[in-house]
Amino acid sequence: MERYKVIEELGDGTCGSVFKALNLETNEIVAIKKMKRKFYVWEECINLREVKSLRKLNHPNIVKLKEVVRENHELFFIFEYMECNLYQVMQGRQIPFSEAEIRNLMSQVLQGLAYMHKNGYFHRDLKPENLLVTDDVIKIADFGLAREVTSVPPYTDYVSTRWYRAPEVLLQSLTYTPAIDMWAIGAILAELFTLNPLFPGESETDQIYKICNVLGTPDYATWPEGMYLSQSLNFSFVQVKPANLSELIPQASPDALDLIMHLCAWDPQKRPTAEQSLHHPFFNVGMLHTFPFLASDGLEETPNQAEPEPKLELNLWDFGTASDDCYLGLTLGIKPSVSDLGVVPKISHICEYDFIGTQGMLLDSEFQGYSGTSTAFWPLLTLACSSSAVPVSSSLQSSYLRNGSQAMNPPIGVGESSEFAIAAMQSNSFDRHSLGLAISLPFHQGRV
Structure with a gap:
């Protein structure tokens, strides 16, 4: 040394x-x-x-x-070396962070966390003191409590600082998942707006009480596992109604409040992953969400046969808050591999479609100079319709692993009480074309 x-x-x-x-x-x-x-x-x-x-x-x-x-x-x-930690930055603030500053900080943290989870680790001790800052760069630090996602339970019940500890850990669950990191992210996000902790409990019991005062009392519908955990400890939740989060965090936009509520869900299986959180509208301010995408009249297709074909990526997420008014987001993204921008779609459209009695969305793309039209169809099954009519398989990566097996998140799409449910995305039909398209649609009771 x-x-x-x-x-x-x-x-x-x-x-x-x-x-x-x-x-x-x-x-x-x-x-x-x-x-x-x-x-x-x-x-x-x-x-x-x-x-x-x-x-x-x-x-x-x-x-x-x-x-x-x-x-x-x-x-x-x-x-x-990093200059300071996030807690020190917050303590030195004379005025609250702007939402743009918060968005920048949290997007970086979520990118690091998504990488960590993808590579088989979860942190278990996320808090402002363990997020190091230099200028406008923030990094996750202190991996002393990190565990492998595939490690065999039981896990210790004492992880993370109490204010950022997930309720399943407070109730001594021995099989928790990386979702405990997402709870901490939600608490930190809220604290960045107010510069005060969202759940400042003075003991583990008081911590649960503080959470109930914000989220309301859980029940078998909102968190069945939590009810069994509380019974095993002879613990009774205080009966309170949820607070109005916009009053607790008046500086936050509706998108920010929505993301906090999703991250701080009682049920860990209902929390979005770090990767899914990055797709939330809170992080997509200023992005293009218009439709259709039309070619300019002066552009013509001049493909370069020597270059590889573009790669199409599909992502589907749902951050709706009401069962009958869900938000359906569909993004089609391209990893650019064609240098000539002349390859553009001639026309694209989306519409309601009835296919053998099944209502759905038809996504259509036709390209200049390319023979044929490529379409993809996502059926919207009424609850009375048998889902066996359409093969359903998850198109989303498993959020977490537990005991070496997948712990699946609830379905992403239309709420269960809605008139329609959306079948999982079928195989990519656009594998021969270059497509650039972004869609964000409110989804109301069978309307697109």
Whole structure:
């Protein structure tokens, strides 16, 4: 460790102390975390959760572990240096963050979290102190409690700081999922607007009481697993009605409030994943949601046969709040691989369609200079109609893994009490064309 010169102590925690230091060989400023316990075998060091996870994770919004040093039975982690944490930033604010600033910060955190979950880890201790900030860049840090998504329960019931702890953990569930990270994200998002914690409980019991005061009392309809957990602990929820979130967080837009409510859902299976959250309208301000997309008269198709064909990506999500007035979002995105912008659709349209007695949406695209028209059909099945008429298979990636198996989210689409239910997306029919299109439609009782 003689290569490093300590400049100042940045903080002291249960497991270790953090110092700002200078690398004398490179003149680089780094952060050094000195662990408090002794390590007598190198294998102990490399098997630490923080080391194992950070060695596998490489993302712009996850703090970088540069080096691990064991010297005289003492263990040191050498990290990239960040100026401060999000808690310190909030404490130093004289005025609230603008929504654009909050959007920028949270989109970065969600990108890092989505990468982490995709690569098999969940954090379990997300809080403002563990989000490091330099200028307008924010990174997830402190992976001491990180676990693999596929690790075998039971898990410890003491994870994360109480104010950001999910209700299933407060009720001592031993089989929780990465959805506990999403709860913490919702609480942090709310705090960025008010600069005060949303659920400032003084004990675990008081924490649940604080949550009830905001979300209202859960029941078997909203969170059946929670009812069984509370019964096993002989715990009774206080009976209160949900608060008006717009009064608690008056600075937040309706989209922001909607995202907070989804992230802080009682039932972990109803919380969106980090990837799904990034598609929420809160993060899509200013994006084009018009239809149709028409070719300019002066453009002609001049395809380059030597280049690979464009790749089409489909995403479907639902962030509706009312059972009879759901928001259906459909995005068709292109990974550009054709340099000539002359390849454009001649006409596209979407309409209601009746196919052998089944109402649905017909998406049609025709391209200049290309023979034939390609269409895709998504049936909208009435509840009286047998769903076996149309093959249904999930088109969305599983949100979480539990005990090595998939813990599926509830269906994404029209609410169950709605007149119509939407079948899962069928195979891509646009595999031969280049298409650029974005649609956001309110979905009301069978109307498109």
